[in-house]
Amino acid sequence: MRILLALLSLFLFLPASAGKEVRVYKGDSRYQSDILFTVRDGKVYKGKSTYQSDILLRIDKDVIYRGNSTYLSAIVLNIKDKTVYGGRSSLLSDILWTMRDGALYKGRSTYRSDILATLKDGSTQNVKVYRGTSSYRSDLLFTLDGPLTFQEFIAVWYAVNYIY
Numbered sequence: 686m687r688i689l690l691a692l693l694s695l696f697l698f699l700p701a702s703a704g705k706e707v708r709v710y711k712g713d714s715r716y717q718s719d720i721l722f723t724v725r726d727g728k729v730y731k732g733k734s735t736y737q738s739d740i741l742l743r744i745d746k747d748v749i750y751r752g753n754s755t756y757l758s759a760i761v762l763n764i765k766d767k768t769v770y771g772g773r774s775s776l777l778s779d780i781l782w783t784m785r786d787g788a789l790y791k792g793r794s795t796y797r798s799d800i801l802a803t804l805k806d807g808s809t810q811n812v813k814v815y816r817g818t819s820s821y822r823s824d825l826l827f828t829l830d831g832p833l834t835f836q837e838f839i840a841v842w843y844a845v846n847y848i849y
Contacts, residue, residue, distance in 0.1 A: 705725065705831065706724065706735070706831075707723070707724045707829055707830060707831040707832070707833055708720050708722075708723055708724075708733065709722040709723070709828070709841055709844075709845070710827060710828045710830065712822075712825050712826070712828070713813070713825050713828055717733060720732055720733045721844075721845065721849055722844055722849075723735055724833060724837050724840070727744040727745065727837070728740050728742065728744070729741045729743075729837075729840045729841060729844050740752055740753040741844055741848055742840045742843065742844060742848075744834075744836045744837055747763055747764040748762070748763050748764075749761050749762040749763070749764075749836065749839065749840050757773065760772055761843065762781070762839060762840075762843060763775070764835070764839060767783060767784040767785065767835065768780055768782075768783050769781050769782040769783070769839050777793065780792050780793045782839070782842070783795075787803060787804045787805075788802070788803050788804070788818070789804075789842065797818060800817055801816075801817065802815060802842070803817065803818055803819065803820065804838075805820060811829070811830065812829040812832070812833075813825055813827075813829075814826045814827050814828070814829070814842075826845065827845055829841070
């Protein structure tokens, strides 16, 4: 019984940083120096950092905030289904991106010419994101070393395009 209590108390005091981390690498690189962002516990951090001062974006359910804030004024994006709206809006005119069949489209378009990015799964751990409909290595924007939720992916997409 004492051993069980000791193990239980050990798990209760594990640091919050014990969660999974996904690194976002520039292109097809695996070098530490090419880490653009780290995603952990619903937050996107600058580079390979996980310090609170390096939080670029915070994901809370279907809302993405600037920094570590949860103020309404810090809302950058909000998501409904696979549709991404700018700020707090939910107007059709404010749709930024829509995800369908492994492709991220501009606005609410479904035209092939409006595909901004294509996601290709290199393995269960490697998701590669290409520019447009390409699958050429020269058009590889970034690689994820693990799985992300749709909300986390959108936060990374925003960070790559508007922060990096």
